[in-house]
Amino acid sequence: MVQRITHAVTPHSHDTAGKTDTALETSSRGMRVLAVSFAVLMVTAAVQAVIVAASGSVALLGDTLHNLADALTAVPLAIAFSLGRRAATRRYTYGYGRAEDLAGIVIVALIAVSAALAGYEAVTRLLDPQEIRAVGWVAGAALIGFAGNEWVARYRIKVGKEIGSAALVADGLHARTDGFTSLAVLLGAGGAALGLPLADPVVGLLITVAICFVLRDAAREIYRRLMDAVDPALVDAAERILTSVNGVRRVGSVRLRWIGHALHAEVEILVPHDMSVITAHGVAVEAEHRLIHELPRLRAATVHTDPDGPADADHHATLTTHRPH
The missing domain is CATH 3.30.70.1350 (Cation efflux protein, cytoplasmic domain)
Structure with missing residues (x-):
């Protein structure tokens, strides 16, 4: 009876060991996704960098830099997942889980930068078309970039939805924008092979529009999370x-x-x-x-x-x- 009365005056806040273990497991899954996707994108960027040196393709250089930047977005997310494992304190009474939302803001900003860079490069090439050497190698590198980014995007989005991480979903959408950029390089290379030098910048502008739609979706996801939706x-x-x-x-x-x-x-x-x-x-x-x-x-x-x-x-x-x- 004493135990029942004592329990009756305690707050009704219930945090089971099983739920804590589940939370740690979801953080571990998030870290695994980041590690695997980081490795895939770094290999993709390295392969593309070799072909950039051989072809002199400015478009492929931009795509390579995008892939490198996308790989590096794993850093703020990894920090956020690590912080999220820390116990609550008297100052941060709910713990550090909202660090993921801060990482999401960084990722949305990077998507916006990707869109701006893609648009700038497309307009620059439209005003001053560039000849592309080793078109076949450039097309192959573009395919590698698209395949690598799309695989990473699907992996991040799938796991992000399963563990409820809006930041990881946004990071997956970011990878998809870089895949679109790779696709623009591929189509531009195809146009160059057909004697259409303006095909590259025109397609680049269309891909920039597509990236803006992805940016809208990612920003909306993070905004809703920040607003406790x-x-x-x-x-x-x-x-x-x-x-x-x-x-x-x-x-x-x-x-x-x-x-x-x-x-x-x-x-x-x-x-x-x-x-x-x-x-x-x-x-x-x-x-x-x-x-x-x-x-x-x-x-x-x-x-x-x-x-x-x-x-x-x-x-x-x-x-x-x-x-x-």
């Missing part, structure tokens, strides 16, 4: 889970937010007003337990219990003036 379907699922808990009459507010690639929840449930404190606490604990184990990637939940009734009672009257309207 979540998929409304997650809120619906949380409400269904809470409603199914025995003893819960109604569900009040449900707030979800991403901290890194883990979800945190703050919810309100209403229970019968004549229910004992210990029984109401048991309902809250069960609600926490169900949420954490049934809502994907939810690491911690705080459940606030309110009495439902009597009809003429206002249990929050003293807080009315302190709540936003």
Whole structure:
């Protein structure tokens, strides 16, 4: 009985060892993705650099630099994943998971720079077309660049969605923009082989437009994460889970937010007003337990219990003036 009463006055915040292990595993998966993609892109850039030296292709040089920059975006993300493993402190009470969002801002900025550079190079070549030597080798290098970037993009986006990392998804989209740049080099080389020197800059401008669309998607993803947006379907699922808990009459507010690639929840449930404190606490604990184990990637939940009734009672009257309207 003493243990039950003691537990009744503790906050209803539930963070299981299993969820902690899962969080560490998702960070480990993220680090593996970064390591593998870094290696693939560095090899791709190295192969292209050799062909740049032999062909003198300015377009391929730009593509090589883009691939090198894309590989280096793994650095801020790796730092973010490492920081995310650190324990919460009295200053950073929610931990360091939001470092991923800061890394996402850096990645969006790099996509914007890629778009600007691609556009600049396309306009420059449009005004002053350049002859390309060893067209076949340039085309081969462009294919290697496109294949490497697209493979990395799919890998990053897939794992990023699975572990809930918006920054890793944005980094995958960044890799895809560099793949588009490689495709522009390939099409430009094909045009040069057909005696159409303006094909390279024209295609480059079209690819710049495509990169801008990718930039929009990545920026929107990071903006929503910074603004604590979540998929409304997650809120619906949380409400269904809470409603199914025995003893819960109604569900009040449900707030979800991403901290890194883990979800945190703050919810309100209403229970019968004549229910004992210990029984109401048991309902809250069960609600926490169900949420954490049934809502994907939810690491911690705080459940606030309110009495439902009597009809003429206002249990929050003293807080009315302190709540936003």
